[in-house]
Amino acid sequence: MNSHKERMPRVESLTGLRWFAAFAVFLFHANQIIKLPTVYGIKLGDFFRFGDAGVTFFYVLSGFVLTWSFSPTVGTGTFYWRRFARVWPALVVSTAIAWVSFDQVWHDSWKRTLLSLSLTESWFPPAAHLVANPVAWSVSCEAFFYLLFPFVIRPLLRLRLPALAIIAAAGLFVEWAYWFFVQDLIDPKEYWIQLSWFLRFPPIRFIEFLLGMIAAAALLRGWRPKLNLWVALSTVPASVLLLWWGAQLGWWGAHWSQQGLVPACVLVVLAAAIRDISGRPSIFRSKPLVALGAWSYAFYLVHLSVIHWLMGTVKAGPASWTNLKVLLIWTVLGIALAWACYRWVEHPVERYLRNLYPRRAPSAPPAPPSAPAPSAVPASPSVPAAQEPQDVAVVAEQPTEVVLTGRGVVSQEFEPGVYRSTGSFDAR
Numbered sequence: 399m400n401s402h403k404e405r406m407p408r409v410e411s412l413t414g415l416r417w418f419a420a421f422a423v424f425l426f427h428a429n430q431i432i433k434l435p436t437v438y439g440i441k442l443g444d445f446f447r448f449g450d451a452g453v454t455f456f457y458v459l460s461g462f463v464l465t466w467s468f469s470p471t472v473g474t475g476t477f478y479w480r481r482f483a484r485v486w487p488a489l490v491v492s493t494a495i496a497w498v499s500f501d502q503v504w505h506d507s508w509k510r511t512l513l514s515l516s517l518t519e520s521w522f523p524p525a526a527h528l529v530a531n532p533v534a535w536s537v538s539c540e541a542f543f544y545l546l547f548p549f550v551i552r553p554l555l556r557l558r559l560p561a562l563a564i565i566a567a568a569g570l571f572v573e574w575a576y577w578f579f580v581q582d583l584i585d586p587k588e589y590w591i592q593l594s595w596f597l598r599f600p601p602i603r604f605i606e607f608l609l610g611m612i613a614a615a616a617l618l619r620g621w622r623p624k625l626n627l628w629v630a631l632s633t634v635p636a637s638v639l640l641l642w643w644g645a646q647l648g649w650w651g652a653h654w655s656q657q658g659l660v661p662a663c664v665l666v667v668l669a670a671a672i673r674d675i676s677g678r679p680s681i682f683r684s685k686p687l688v689a690l691g692a693w694s695y696a697f698y699l700v701h702l703s704v705i706h707w708l709m710g711t712v713k714a715g716p717a718s719w720t721n722l723k724v725l726l727i728w729t730v731l732g733i734a735l736a737w738a739c740y741r742w743v744e745h746p747v748e749r750y751l752r753n754l755y756p757r758r759a760p761s762a763p764p765a766p767p768s769a770p771a772p773s774a775v776p777a778s779p780s781v782p783a784a785q786e787p788q789d790v791a792v793v794a795e796q797p798t799e800v801v802l803t804g805r806g807v808v809s810q811e812f813e814p815g816v817y818r819s820t821g822s823f824d825a826r
Contacts, residue, residue, distance in 0.1 A: 409466065411627075411670040411680040412459055414687030419456055420694040422449035423533070424701045424732065428725055431709050433717035447652075448638045451659040453536050454606050456698075458663045460540060461610025462671065464547060466618070468555070474548045476755055481544040483751035485537050485695075488744040490515065492699035495735075496531040499703035517541035520598040533702050535598050542600040543607040550608070554615050562619075566612045569605040570660060576602055577657045581650070597656070606660055613668050622672060627680065630669035633662040690733070696744055697736035704732045 426449030434442040472480075493514060497507065510530040513519040519530075520538040557565070580596045596602075637659050645652040673680050681687070690697075708728055 407675050409671040409674040410688055411674050411682035412463065412667060413691035414682030414684065415666065415670055416459065416694045417687060417690035419452035420698040422452035423698060425449040427702050427705055428728060431705060432721045432725055434721060435717045435719060444642060445638060448655040451656045454656045454660055455663045457603060457606035458610040458667050460543065461607035462614045462667050465551060465611040465614035468551055477548060478544065479755040480752055483748045485540060487747035488696050488699055488739055489534060489537055491739055491743045493531045493534065495700055496703045499707040502529060520600050523595045531699065533699060539598065539600045539603045543604055546604065550611065554611055559616060559619060559621055562612050562616050566609055569608055573602060573605045573657055573660065577654065609660065609664050610667060613664055617671060625665065625669040625672055627669040627673045630665040633665050634659065637662045693733065693736040693740045696739040697732055700735050700739060701732045704728055704735060
């Protein structure tokens with residue numbers, strides 16, 4: 399594959415889908431406070447708990463977008479700095495919000511706060527109680543994925559489709575085997591101490607990021623499966639029903655959600671990307687959804703603080719449909735806070751930080767003038783960039799045209815793992 403590739407088509411449907419992934423995580427946490435009725439003997443809240451698979455979708459999407467937009471024109475150090483600028487500003491402000499919402503004190507929360515802000519939280523057993531920003535663990539997993547990306551992307555892009563398929567199948571097998579093994583070690587009474595430790599282990603969660611990378615690499619090699627977006631989307635509720643039914647029969651633990659929905663997440667990312675590449679219309683590229691997708695990282699980071707702050711608005715009592723009104727209020731306030739964080743902190747601070755670091759890797763120094771050999775051909779400006787030296791590993795996101803969405807400017811970059819905003823600076 400050439401070291402410089404042509405600008406790839408934007409896959410903005412993934413930005414809109416990001417919002418639904420963040421909202422699914424919101425429903426997962428709201429379900430722990432809000433009680434919904436039982437219909438025909440089925441607790442509706444049992445399906446909300448599958449919302450934590452939104453994190454899985456983030457990881458798959460992150461690997462896909464970074465691979466799809468890869469171009470070896472920015473140094474590895476610049477890549478790392480851009481990732482830091484992408485995730486850290488919103489992480490800091492959301493941690494401050496969580497301190498206020500959860501009424502934390504330094505004595506209880508200092509350790510978890512430092513682990514979170516240093517992007518190392520997922521490597522340590524979680525606390526028995528909620529401290530710092532409880533949802534920030536996933537960002538430390540993303541940081542680990544970014545650390546590995548420059549070393550994985552080049553060999554991955556050299557592989558042909560059969561090899562990519564084998565690695566994808568092996569990765570999925572390893573993750574599922576890991577969870578079958580782990581569930582026998584977990585005491586259900588010690589969920590936060592035991593299950594969360596296994597759930598957040600970065601090397602295992604890297605498999606989901608890698609599957610996104612493999613999907614993008616396959617498309618870059620010209621693979622175009624006939625995959626309808628709406629059929630792919632239908633695999634999500636179908637997988638939820640299958641996982642719920644299997645848990646009722648005792649085939650697997652009730653906590654199988656993020657892992658069981660991995661194939662559906664990959665299919666949705668693939669189908670949405672293929673639809674955008676083909677130029678067909680997609681509702682997920684609409685301006686409202688793209689704007690919500692741009693705010694989704696901030697929404698993910700602040701939503702649990704909003705829920706905890708407003709949990710007193712839910713009266714203790716029997717399950718009721720009226721609790722949906724409370725859910726709507728929480729959603730609106732969460733979006734408003736996410737927009738403010740994005741508009742006043744995440745976007746401008748990221749732009750400022752990115753501009754502090756050189757955008758491009760320094761070009762190779764010109765060869766000293768000398769008389770050409772008799773058979774040599776004089777250098778020509780038309781020599782393709784692919785002939786540049788390849789002994790220095792560099793990685794970058796593909797520069798993308800900007801797309802105005804509401805009050806923000808969004809590109810095709812993702813983060814958490816997710817698309818990123820770009821204005822006058824280079825574009826996750």
